[in-house]
Amino acid sequence: xxxxxxxxxxxxxxxxxxxxxxxxxxxxxxxxxxxxxxxxxxxxxxxxxxxxxxxxxxxxxxxxxxxxxxxxxxxxxxxxxxxxxxxxxxxxxxxxxxxxxxxxxxxxxxxxxxxxxxxxxxxxxxxxxxxxxxxxxxxxxxxxxxxxxxxxxxxxxxxxxxxxxxxxxxxxxxxxxxxxxxxxxxxxxxxxxxxxxxxxxxxxxxxxxxxxxxxxxxxxxxxxxxxxxxxxxxxxxxxxxxxxxxxxxxxxxxxxxxxxxxxxxxxxxxxxxxxxxxxxxxxxxxxxxxxxxxxxxxxxxxxxxxxxxxxxxxxxxxxxxxxxxxxxxxxxxxxxxxxxxxxxxxxxxxxxxxxxxxxxxxxx
Numbered sequence: 001x002x003x004x005x006x007x008x009x010x011x012x013x014x015x016x017x018x019x020x021x022x023x024x025x026x027x028x029x030x031x032x033x034x035x036x037x038x039x040x041x042x043x044x045x046x047x048x049x050x051x052x053x054x055x056x057x058x059x060x061x062x063x064x065x066x067x068x069x070x071x072x073x074x075x076x077x078x079x080x081x082x083x084x085x086x087x088x089x090x091x092x093x094x095x096x097x098x099x100x101x102x103x104x105x106x107x108x109x110x111x112x113x114x115x116x117x118x119x120x121x122x123x124x125x126x127x128x129x130x131x132x133x134x135x136x137x138x139x140x141x142x143x144x145x146x147x148x149x150x151x152x153x154x155x156x157x158x159x160x161x162x163x164x165x166x167x168x169x170x171x172x173x174x175x176x177x178x179x180x181x182x183x184x185x186x187x188x189x190x191x192x193x194x195x196x197x198x199x200x201x202x203x204x205x206x207x208x209x210x211x212x213x214x215x216x217x218x219x220x221x222x223x224x225x226x227x228x229x230x231x232x233x234x235x236x237x238x239x240x241x242x243x244x245x246x247x248x249x250x251x252x253x254x255x256x257x258x259x260x261x262x263x264x265x266x267x268x269x270x271x272x273x274x275x276x277x278x279x280x281x282x283x284x285x286x287x288x289x290x291x292x293x294x295x296x297x298x299x300x301x302x303x304x305x306x307x308x309x310x311x312x313x314x315x316x317x318x319x320x321x322x323x324x325x326x327x328x329x330x331x332x333x334x335x336x337x338x339x340x341x342x343x344x345x346x347x348x349x350x351x352x353x354x355x356x357x358x359x360x361x362x363x364x
Contacts, residue, residue: 002052002053002317003054003069004052004068004069004072004073004117005050005053005068006051006067006072006076007026007048008047008049009046009065010046010047010048010084011045011046013063016045019042019044019046022063023047026047026049026064030049030051033053037051037109037110038114039051039100039109040100040104043092043093043096045085045086046079050114050117050118051114070300070303073300076121077121077296077299080121080124080125080128081125081292081296082094082128082129082134087139089135089139090135091135097118097122097125101118111317112316113313113317120303124299127295131295132288132291132292133288134289134292136285137280137285138278139282140172140278141169141250141271141278142169142173142250143176144277145173145223145274146180148246148269148273149246149248152267152269155181156177156180156181157183158181158183159182159183159220160182160183160186160218160221161220162186162188162218162219162221162223163185163187163188163198164189164209164212164223164224165189165223165251166191166194166197167225169225171201173223174187174198178202178203184204184205185202185203185204186205186206186207187202187206187207188207188208188212189226190228212237213236214239216233216239217239217241220243220245220246221245221246222248223250224248224249224250224255225250226255227251231255232255233247233249234257235259237260238260238263238266241263241265241266243265244267246269247261249268250274252271312354312355312358315354319350323347327343
């Protein structure tokens with residue numbers, strides 16, 4: 001008999017660079033075993049598929065996790081609630097799961113049992129965020145830093161910004177600034193090609209580090225996010241200033257010289273200050289995790305209660321598979337339109353018969 005299963009590879013299992021390979025392995029397994037009803041989810045930090053099947057050969061990819069039965073629903077609830085995410089409580093995962101589920105519906109890959117599973121899980125994800133504070137309080141240093149900058153200078157719209165560094169943090173900051181409506185984002189990086197790549201991605205300007213003094217003069221928001229072992233922004237790089245500027249130093253070690261940090265017209269915000277706030281927010285989220293865990297236990301109990309139509313779901317799925325295989329054989333030797341007409345009539349009759357029998361059982 002078909003059982004609920006999930007194959008999963010996430011940030012907890014190994015390097016995220018392996019996610020594309022794990023995804024290909026999962027897709028290959030689905031194809032080899034003729035599994036055509038499934039929901040396939042892929043994000044930056046996870047790839048997994050949910051499906052019903054009999055026992056099948058485990059894939060070759062060593063780090064894939066195979067879950068079965070109620071363990072799968074428990075996992076799905078943890079995913080949609082955000083407590084299984086790299087950043088606990090993040091909200092994006094709920095939309096990502098919903099999009100993957102909708103893709104399965106559009107492509108006719110979601111059977112009635114999968115629909116029931118995901119409809120219940122997605123409602124639960126919304127409920128968690130409505131009834132707990134699991135997603136409140138940012139814990140990303142970059143986002144907290146930019147919120148701090150906004151507190152200092154007000155709205156970002158109409159302002160110019162310079163981002164020094166085109167690595168992961170610099171990229172995150174640049175994208176956030178674009179969303180906030182900054183007029184101009186100037187990217188400066190030691191490797192100029194990387195500055196060009198990021199600037200093209202966000203619609204900004206690329207510059208060499210040698211132009212840093214001019215860029216600082218033009219910008220109201222200055223973000224330093226490099227991995228350099230020395231000071232990148234020194235007193236010599238700061239021109240005479242006509243307005244107060246905010247300088248976020250997101251580098252480890254700090255890349256802003258102490259003389260610049262204490263400059264009169266610069267409001268300096270350190271990485272240390274921001275990580276303190278991030279840790280405080282994370283502790284508060286972990287307290288909320290206890291509430292979410294309790295909600296998951298209650299939801300699991302509801303799910304595990306016997307569904308009076310469960311047997312019908314299973315029987316209809318078996319009927320569908322049987323009729324599809326029969327139609328495949330007949331279509332080789334008969335007119336396609338006639339085969340499809342016979343297929344649809346036979347499928348409808350068998351399903352209606354199964355429904356009547358189940359109805360009689362329930363009435364008794």
